[in-house]
Amino acid sequence: MDALRPYAAAFSSRFLLMMQYRAAALAGFFTQCWFGAVHVMVLAAFYLGAPEAAAASPISLSQAVTYTWLAQGLLAVMPWVGDPEIADGVRTGAISYDRLRPVDPYALWYVRAAGWMTARLAPRVALMILAAGIVLPLIGQGQWAWRPPASLSAALLFALSEALAIALACAIIMLINIVVVATLNARGVNILMQPLVIVFTGNLLPLALYPDNLRTFLFVQPFAGTLDIPNRIYFGALAGQMAWVGIGLQLFWITTLVTLGRWWLGRVMARLEVQGG
Amino acid sequence: MPQILVQDLAKTYRVAERAPGMLGAVRGLVRRRWRTVEALKNVSFSLERGELLGFIGPNGAGKSTTIKILSGILRPDSGRVEIEGLVPYADRIKHVARIGVVFGQRTQLWWDLPVIDGFDLLRDIYRVDPQRYKATRDELVAMLRLEKLLDQPVRQLSLGQRMRAEIGAALLHEPSILFLDEPTIGLDAPSKLAVREFVKKLNQEHGVTVLLTTHDMHDIEALAQRVIVIGHGRVLADSPFEALRADVLAERRLFVDFAQDAPALDLPGVEVRNRDGRSLELAFDPRITSAPALIAAITARHAVEDIHVEQPAIEEVIARFYDLHGANEA
Known part of the structure; x- marks a missing residue:
């Protein structure tokens, strides 16, 4: 219990601090409504323009619409920028203080990123459910709404898969973050990540909806596990055994990337240099 | 066995270099040139439990690099460091639990959090027992006069207030060694005094070993029993401050106001530095002529209204020392 105290404290302090930024959450929500509407x-x-092709599509229009609202509501989970606190610490040198804490450095930064992400996620997803899941059907636009999960088991599997996505x-x-620390600059890697992630x-x-010959590759690559896999589980396009394959893939990528990250951070930290004074 | 043992420490940095201007920037994209900077060439010293050591030297001399190696942030290229039996960069997690560090130019508190929340977070990060934490915190709050600051977000504090909070933050886990890297930088006089007073008390009453770097020679004068002067990555001197002063600039100054215009003086080993109407400023070496003998010699022959002896300012001593060793930054 005492072993986990530093990490629990680092997570909750970051979470509570980020929850203060209500204006940012509201602004983000309106942007996401706009993008969601355009996508829909x-x-x-x-x-509607190509009914035959639509009939052959692996997901239906209403599923694609729900997918869009999920993607917008869960936008905070998208890993397209490093933790700004780390980038800031690299610039100001405050990360030297992180080296002075008697904790595992990877775990400390990991829980901080998790606090940062979930604090941005919670208000946005709540507002999006309200807008796209409740208000849209109430004003008679139910066909463009965020639908509930396909079934109870889909809902439970989605909850598990979404936790793994985070x-x-x-x-x-x-x-x-590690690239930011190694290169002392956050701009470059953040700009590279955005198109990849989107x-x-x-x-x-x-x-x-991508061409058939790309689908296997798209399914097994790591980014699918952050959005596409839980979404498909949500509306039942991945069900039964296939849902578990998706969850297995998420677990595989988590293990692989955490192992890689721990090894890499150790190397970067060993040759860390603190410049000036 | 000393508490801190440092032997033959060396550390070099590789710095990317580019020619100035547009052309240089483009060339740097293709082929990068590296320059090696020897931050530490050979640093050795040892420190006993409960000592208070001042670390001085010009900018770029290697003071901060040494502190960063001792605190486990950086790894030296060669040499040995042992602190309470641990090698800081090899046993980092165990080591950092026993030390406190304050970098005067950086902050370890959370900018947007009230001071007290930052303290509580550090309590959990260091896994301090809650009862024990409460006692330590209350004592630090009282000693550093932080009562009124606890509820304020760190960004609202003045530099002096923040530095007091930073020092408190570094001590919540009751470290046995405190590293202070320029703790008084940019502070006003009362804040500097408060920091010095606290550090002295911590060292004397709680037996905490303190290693401090500074450019403020009054910090050294007020605090350090022992001074290490570092320059060009080497230890240039390691002695009590008074011994350093005696070696470098034994000279004293005698200021005399005469009843009439200042006379011409011809005394062995005495030099006239300044003459202004009735006043004279004399420089003398106390090892050749003692101050009482010189004063007696003057007052015996001339009517004197006022007389006092001064030591050269500590800054002057250090500047002279850096000059003698060619230690000034290039």
Whole structure:
């Protein structure tokens, strides 16, 4: 119990601090409503404009719409930038203080990233459920709404898979953090990550809608586990055994990326240099 | 066995270099040139439990690098460090639980959190027993006069207030060694005094070993029994401050106001530094002429209104020392 105290404290202090930024949460929510609406309209144009192709699609229009709202509501999970606190610490030299704490450095940064992410996630996802899941059907726009999960078992598997998605995204953020520490600059790696993440998580377009010969690759690559896999479990496109395959893939990538990150951070820290004074 | 043992420490950095201007920037993209900076060439010293050591030297001399190696942040290229039987960079986690560190130019408290929340977070990060923490915290709060600051976010504190809070934060886990890297930098006079007074008390009453770097020679004068001067990555001197002063600049000054215009003086080993109407400033070496003998010699021959002896300012001593050793930053 005492062994975990530092990490629990680091997580909750970051979580509570981030929860103070209500204006940012509200602004983010409105942006995401806008992007969600645009995505939904584009998807509708595709599906309604080509009925034969739509009939052959592995996910239906209403599933694609739900996918879009999930993607917007869960946007905070997307690992497209490193933890700004680490980037800041690299610039100011405050990360030398992290080296002075009697804790595992990877775990400390990992829980901080998790606190940062979940604190941004909670208000945004609540507002999005309210807007796209409750208000839209109430005003007679139910066909464009965020639908409930396919079944109770889909809901439970989704909860597990989403928790793993957060764990996986934090492992990816840790790799970005390590690049930031190694290169002393956050801009470069953050700019590189954004297009990768938007495409390969399924945020831009559900991964099931890409050409057939890409689908296996898209399913097994690590970013799928941060959004596409839990989403497909949610509306039942991945069910039964396939749902467990998806969850297995998430576990595989978490293990691999955490191991890689721990090894790499150890190397970077061993040749850390603190510049000036 | 000393508490801190440092032997033949060496550390070099590789610094990327580029020619100035646009062309240089483009060339740097293709082929990067590296320059090696020898931060530490050969540093050795040892420290007993309960000592208070001042570490001085010009900018870039290697003081901070030494502190960063001793605190486990950096790994030296060669040499040996042992602190209470541990090698800081090899046994980092065990080692850092026993030390407290304050970097005057950086903050370890959380900018947006009230001071007390930052303290509580450090309690958990260091796994301090809650009862024990309460006692330590209350004592530190009283000694550092932090009562009114506890509820304020760190960003609202003045530099002097923040430094007091930083020092408190570094001691919540009751370390046996405290490293202070320029703790008085940028502080006003009362804040400097408060920091010095606290450090002295901590060292004398709680037996905490203190290693402090500074550019403020009054810190050294007020605190350090022992001074290490470092320059060009080497230890240039390691002695009590008074011994250093005697070696480097034994000279004293005698200020005399005469009743009439200042006379011409011709005394062995005495030099006139300044003459202004009735006043004279004389420099003499106390090892050749003692102050009482010199004063007696003057007052015997001339009517004197006022007379006093001064030591050269401590800054002057150090500047002279750096000059003698060519230690000034290039």
